[in-house]
Amino acid sequence: MQQETTKTRYNDTELNEFRTLIKEKISVAREELQELAGTLSSSNSNGDDAAIAGKTLEDGSATFEKEQTNQLAARQKKFIEQLEAALMRIENKTYGICRSTGKLIPAERLRAVPHTTQSMEAKLKQA
Secondary structure: OHHHOOOOOOOHHHHHHHHHHHHHHHHHHHHHHHHHHHHHHHHHHHHHHHHHHOOOHHHHHHHHHHHHHHHHHHHHHHHHHHHHHHHHHHHOOOOOEOOOOOOEOOHHHHHHOOOOOOOHHHHHHHO
16 A cells, blocks of 8 residues: 555656646747747847937847847747657656656646756755
């Protein structure tokens, strides 16, 4: 009976729940990435006009805003890649296993941070 309490991996039903959650997050993240890309492409057309008019404080502000949007887009791409890697771990049935300790990551943590590869215990030791 004690063998049941020391679970080493999530069952297929639980993995399907995580798969659904991750696919929803990927969908939302891709929409946000497209919005960011749209913002960048629309700011490019405005930037050309500003270059002709000369350098002003607004140009600096627009450049800063564009850099911020580029950083957000890069972070969003990385997030999507991490979520897709989590889907691969689900397919391999290694999802939810801490890469540092080898223990099962609690489901609550996976629901909050579905792309994580470490338990809180391992994450805190890392810091």
